[in-house]
Amino acid sequence: MKQRRAPVATQNLDHANLSKMAESGRVHATHIVGQPGGWAVQVCVNDQEHILTAQRSGGVRLFKKFETLVAYLQGLGIDHFEVDTTDYDPLTVKTYQRPDRAAALRQAHEAAAYENWFAAQVEASLQDPSPVIDHEEARRHFAARRAALKSRPH
Template sequence: MAVNTLHQFDIGALPAIDHGRLAEVIKAGAVEDAQVYGARGGWHVVVKAGGQVRALAASRSGHLRLFTKIDTLISYLAGIGISHFQVDATRFADATIRTRTRADRSEAMRATHEAAAYVRHLQEAVQAARDETTPRMPNELVEAEFAERRAAARKKGRDGSKA
């Protein structure tokens, strides 16, 4: 038994059913029919259970649930136990699919890639330093060289001349 056709009712005017309640109705075996209707930007689900026709709504907001991709919708319905349903794409034909873009995600991904490249650079530099085979200068020579530099700087500071 078909729910109705899209032309006979406004989906937005239907009473809503959220995911939790729909799952309960399915578990009880009370779903008589399910239909998917094309809309601007995606697909709506309408079910008939206990003689009542209801539109699937988002649990938190209560707004009609809009699936932007039909394969996501099919996976959802199969996951909750609805394997047979009808599709009415009448209004979908004129719909323009909206794409969800988030500029902040693009920037975050760029920053993540830059950070990863910097980490790789640091790891390579540390490894290169560890692999260095040039003989190292003994600490006594380094201390002596810097002692000479400090003495020259002190002398320059006292008499204003260059060392």
């Protein structure tokens, strides 16, 4: 038995607008359409097909994992949908790594480690039982040492 293929979407729809439409009950039908690389979402609103787009790129939003897509739709209150696997190829779905995020996390961890080290150094300094010398006394002490060094024969 051949599955009905979802119609081609004519309008783009971002998350904010889809959320509003789902909340107001204007979504009449939802189709999950397999694509090379993942799953796309098409919804029917007022007899027009809309496709969910990514907010940053404006391109079709693809979900790599079907479970993530189902959770996303359930979060919007959409729990009935048709699935079209015609163009889905699990071999083209690849997870991708974001080296920019890895670098940012590494920097955040390094910064946190430095902050901890610095706080420990400050605390150790505050707890140090050595006598404290005020600024003027330190200036006089080092001025005397400089004078002694200058007066030495070369």
